[in-house]
Amino acid sequence: MQKYRITLRASPEGFASRPRPDQRFRDNDRLYRIDAVAENGPDARYLTCFAVEEVSG
Incomplete structure (x- = not known):
């Protein structure tokens, strides 16, 4: 199980x-x-x- 931090531009809460x-x-x-x-x-x-890659198989 590989963990990732993915950073992106924010959107307001509730959007x-x-x-x-x-x-x-x-x-x-x-x-x-x-x-x-x-x-x-x-x-x-x-x-x-904070995300985890889903591996199929």
Whole structure:
């Protein structure tokens, strides 16, 4: 099980574009399950998503 920190530009809380725990990111055939989301950086302009790569097989 590989763990990742994925940083992206923040969206306001409550917006549909803001990632939530138990959602997934997709990168081609790779899937990453989001375990937690934390605001990061000055003025909370970024989010850090703590994720785990889901391996099929």
